[in-house]
Amino acid sequence: MKIKFFNAKIMVHPNAPVIEGEVCVSDGRIVSVSDTPSPDFSAEKSVDCGGNLLMSGFCNAHSHAAMSLFRGVADDLPLDKWLFDRIFPMEDHLTQDDVYWGSMLQIAEFVKNGITCMADMYFYPETVYEAAKNANLCIALCGGANSYSTYDVVKFTEEMYSKYSTMSDRVRYFPGLHAEYTSEEKLIAAVADFAAESGAPTYIHLSETLKEVGECTVRHGGLTPPQYLHKLGFFDNGGLAAHCTYADKDDIALLKQCGVTPVINGGSNLKLASGVAPVCAMLSAGIKPALGTDGSASNNATSFFREMYLYSCLQKETMKDASVVSAEQALSAATEDGYAALGFEGGRLEAGRLADMVLIDLSQPYMRPLSNVRKNIVYSADSSSVLMTIAGGKIVYDRGNYFIGEPLDKIYSECEGRTKRLLREAGFH
Numbered sequence: 001m002k003i004k005f006f007n008a009k010i011m012v013h014p015n016a017p018v019i020e021g022e023v024c025v026s027d028g029r030i031v032s033v034s035d036t037p038s039p040d041f042s043a044e045k046s047v048d049c050g051g052n053l054l055m056s057g058f059c060n061a062h063s064h065a066a067m068s069l070f071r072g073v074a075d076d077l078p079l080d081k082w083l084f085d086r087i088f089p090m091e092d093h094l095t096q097d098d099v100y101w102g103s104m105l106q107i108a109e110f111v112k113n114g115i116t117c118m119a120d121m122y123f124y125p126e127t128v129y130e131a132a133k134n135a136n137l138c139i140a141l142c143g144g145a146n147s148y149s150t151y152d153v154v155k156f157t158e159e160m161y162s163k164y165s166t167m168s169d170r171v172r173y174f175p176g177l178h179a180e181y182t183s184e185e186k187l188i189a190a191v192a193d194f195a196a197e198s199g200a201p202t203y204i205h206l207s208e209t210l211k212e213v214g215e216c217t218v219r220h221g222g223l224t225p226p227q228y229l230h231k232l233g234f235f236d237n238g239g240l241a242a243h244c245t246y247a248d249k250d251d252i253a254l255l256k257q258c259g260v261t262p263v264i265n266g267g268s269n270l271k272l273a274s275g276v277a278p279v280c281a282m283l284s285a286g287i288k289p290a291l292g293t294d295g296s297a298s299n300n301a302t303s304f305f306r307e308m309y310l311y312s313c314l315q316k317e318t319m320k321d322a323s324v325v326s327a328e329q330a331l332s333a334a335t336e337d338g339y340a341a342l343g344f345e346g347g348r349l350e351a352g353r354l355a356d357m358v359l360i361d362l363s364q365p366y367m368r369p370l371s372n373v374r375k376n377i378v379y380s381a382d383s384s385s386v387l388m389t390i391a392g393g394k395i396v397y398d399r400g401n402y403f404i405g406e407p408l409d410k411i412y413s414e415c416e417g418r419t420k421r422l423l424r425e426a427g428f429h
């Protein structure tokens with residue numbers, strides 16, 4: 001469909017001047033961004049943006065969408081107790097339909113929050129893909145096997161990779177593993193071998209807690225998780241690593257050398273008391289981190305406004321320097337750097353790019369005056385600032401209305417019932 005979004009302020013990317021004009025979209029891509037009218041563009045639909053701000057949609061580079069089912073039932077616990085005592089027992093009873101409805105709940109939240117691109121690690125990736133497709137989101141499906149997986153991990157990885165690598169410009173598959181601490185060496189080596197043969201970048205949770213790093217160094221002759229995985233060839237084609245909370249100077253140099261993008265999950269790390277990732281050291285090393293929300297059982301919101309705020313302000317506090325990690329750097333991590341790390345052609349409002357956009361409400365008191373709209377978005381705005389979300393040229397959220405393939409009340413009733421059942425089956429009620 002050909003749509004013209006006019007009467008907009010436009011942030012082409014976080015370091016470009018904001019212009020006033022229109023964005024023309026056709027077949028899921030941006031055709032033109034202009035401060036003058038485009039009379040030659042025959043739009044089938046015209047959207048008056050009302051002087052509000054059009055910018056790239058957000059890229060959530062680390063999620064477990066269906067974990068929305070566990071929101072509010074595994075809180076106020078340290079990571080190991082949270083995972084082994086609460087989450088794993090419930091996940092033992094998850095069905096494919098549970099994953100579909102849990103993913104749909106999270107995707108509703110994503111579009112309300114302006115998220116147009118997601119990297120998801122979870123069970124039944126084909127089902128997560130179907131849910132994301134309902135809302136036309138860009139999705140990177142990430143392998144998340146571990147040594148307890150009951151299927152043939154390499155065969156499954158091969159099947160998923162060949163199915164999703166050439167399907168469309170809105171889906172990719174990353175061979176991956178849950179984490180070093182849940183994977184035996186032969187499993188890591190097998191996934192690394194597949195990555196070497198296919199040329200695929202990989203995905204994993206990495207150095208999330210001090211305990212994880214300490215236990216890895218004891219198990220593997222002093223090697224930290226990134227050093228150990230590198231030794232096995234896991235990062236030979238680069239990829240993404242969620243958290244990297246305890247990456248030290250040598251680890252950061254190694255991640256840079258291997259082309260691995262850390263995905264920072266400030267909200268999740270803070271709530272699980274896991275620590276604060278060394279973002280300043282990463283930026284100094286020339287790394288451009290991406291942002292993620294992690295799952296709803298650990299964060300529990302998927303607000304990119306909160307993640308951008310934490311990405312910037314946790315560094316200011318940690319470094320005792322208010323000048324570090326600017327609003328513009330937070331916006332880049334939340335948009336263009338995430339899209340680039342995942343290999344999707346979105347993240348900026350430029351001709352030829354994916355038409356993944358969000359319309360930000362500038363009429364609210366907390367967004368005025370408009371002295372610097374970038375600072376307002378990172379330091380003042382929240383999810384209520386999202387008026388409209390456009391994924392691949394399709395309006396999927398518009399002022400409280402959801403166009404995501406399933407009605408919201410059906411999603412809610414399915415999820416309420418399924419969570420009750422999972423709690424019962426896990427023996428918690």
Ligand SMILES: [Zn+2]
Pocket residue numbers: 062063064205242294295
């Ligand atoms: Zn995670």
